[in-house]
Amino acid sequence: MDGNILDDTPFTINPAGFTIHSAIHEVRPDAHCVIHLHTNETIAVATQKEGLLPLSQYSMFSLPSLSYHAYEGLAVNAAERKRLQDDLGNTNHMLLVNHGGLTLGPTVGDAFMRFYDLQRACEVQLMLQSAGKENVAVPQSIQDNIFAQANIVHSGATGGQKAWPSLLRKAWRLDPSFME
Numbered sequence: 001m002d003g004n005i006l007d008d009t010p011f012t013i014n015p016a017g018f019t020i021h022s023a024i025h026e027v028r029p030d031a032h033c034v035i036h037l038h039t040n041e042t043i044a045v046a047t048q049k050e051g052l053l054p055l056s057q058y059s060m061f062s063l064p065s066l067s068y069h070a071y072e073g074l075a076v077n078a079a080e081r082k083r084l085q086d087d088l089g090n091t092n093h094m095l096l097v098n099h100g101g102l103t104l105g106p107t108v109g110d111a112f113m114r115f116y117d118l119q120r121a122c123e124v125q126l127m128l129q130s131a132g133k134e135n136v137a138v139p140q141s142i143q144d145n146i147f148a149q150a151n152i153v154h155s156g157a158t159g160g161q162k163a164w165p166s167l168l169r170k171a172w173r174l175d176p177s178f179m180e
């Protein structure tokens with residue numbers, strides 16, 4: 001947790017990556033996996049003032065448990081850890097303004113599915129905005145119902161337990177050398 005390398009390895013750590021991941025592992029024992037990516041779409045939506053909008057079913061999976069973290073430069077400042085932890089709270093999805101996305105979960109599959117849903121939600125939002133037409137947002141009453149159902153998501157049942165093994169089988173078929 002202090003960034004000290006314990007094993008005999010030729011590799012070093014990425015200080016900014018360590019700041020972000022260790023901050024989350026410190027306060028979220030349920031987060032056995034934390035995924036943080038700089039996809040163009042999560043950077044773009046994170047940086048929009050309104051953030052993620054209720055425009056697709058994919059956004060419904062992220063919005064009930066979504067937080068934001070303001071940009072502070074490269075995350076090498078230990079003081080940012082506390083602000084990151086406070087911003088995250090008990091949410092499972094985070095948009096880092098000017099920076100990217102982050103999800104977590106009790107398994108790799110859960111964290112992956114959360115990022116997959118967040119990524120697709122951001123892609124659809126940007127497509128809709130690029131089209132320049134008026135959009136139909138998901139009505140609040142339907143959002144509220146989904147928010148109630150989201151307790152299922154919060155308990156970790158993201159679908160990752162089905163999707164992740166199937167993705168691994170696909171990766172095996174494509175090129176098993178990824179396991180080496």
Ligand SMILES: [Zn+2]
Nearest residue numbers: 036038099100
């Ligand atoms: Zn980053």
